[in-house]
Amino acid sequence: MNFFELTTDPIDVTSVARRLVPPECGATVTLDGYARRFTKQKDGQTRKTEYLEYEAYEPMALKEMEKLIAAAKQQFEISWVGIVHRLGRLEIGETSVVISVASPHRRAAFAACEWLIRELKRTVPIWKKEVYADGEHWVEGEKES
Amino acid sequence: MNFFELTTDPIDVTSVARRLVPPECGATVTLDGYARRFTKQKDGQTRKTEYLEYEAYEPMALKEMEKLIAAAKQQFEISWVGIVHRLGRLEIGETSVVISVASPHRRAAFAACEWLIRELKRTVPIWKKEVYADGEHWVEGEKES
Amino acid sequence: MNSLQVTKVNIQILFFGATADITGRRRIEIAIPSETTASEVSKILIAEYPSLATHKLHISLNEQYAAGQEIVRHGDELAIFTAVSGG
């Protein structure tokens, strides 16, 4: 029922959110994360990003995603989880990650989805490079978003 | 930037979630609520629903949705909110409501989306009728979901 | 003599969902004494359709939730309905 994927193709949010609608469920909570045009730097300056590049340690990333889903299903009363992460070059506004959680009761779906994105950003071996007009930068660790 | 709508047409989750992707935002949290096949009754029995019918006091419902969005934007650091609620007959699994919240930081989007669906279920004048093989029932007040 | 006559005002009443099923109506127009409050209107409706009393009822006046003590004026639109269940 669960799925976790890496893809270089554009992600359609609905195809994740509505891939499975179990009969005992009433709510699916979805996080759609996407490339921001403007990011605040540590020095307080706002920087304009031209595009992003994501790279993964693919087999390990898939293993870590699978572990996260197993841990979420232990912790929260949810029916299924779908995670799709984009790799390669992303234009501004394109979806980088979708996490959907379906559950009989919406509260558990909200809590699990929020937990999953936090843990994904902390543990799944994927790296983001921000490309600016005048340079580029591999982001290390989570920025707030 | 915000939108709130009632429709008798099927709702496409993506068309709500991705209708606006502001350049300062990095996350959109979406609740997709849909008709459940099985619901627990107060007596603990599980009942099988054949289909649903939603009815609204349309002009007042739109006003209440607009108020909710204004209140959410006061309370949470979010950029925009979209709410679409389906009316009329819905088959099992079809989306009854979509609430999408975009924000620069995902935490506010999760909190606002959860608050909005809770308040919508409490205040917006829309009513749901569950139709069973052997009868039907207007639901009064929120069931858990 | 006119001073003893009760002035009547006409208002619209809307029913939805369970209240529409009970009354068999979706919209009616009724004449009520002037200075009648929203909750007094709801009592008049319960007298006419006693099954309404088996439900917890909410009232709106001109598309806003009413607390009950509001005076209903000529041409106002009052709706009476059970607890909402959208979502």
Add this chain to the structure above:
Amino acid sequence: MNSLQVTKVNIQILFFGATADITGRRRIEIAIPSETTASEVSKILIAEYPSLATHKLHISLNEQYAAGQEIVRHGDELAIFTAVSGG
């Protein structure tokens, strides 16, 4: 005399993102003394590519996060990378 010879094992090293940029490599094979730990391998790599030391580094061993004290065996795959930033 053989007893004084250090046994060597061959392992694969993977680099990603910033560590791939620093080393100019994505995958190398190196020979290390047997009984070397994961964090000792990371020190060997830092000696070879000193710019790695300017980053907070994480290590995985055979696609699992490594704490550092794990013994690296012949044929193992070790990756060295900066804090992840997916999402």
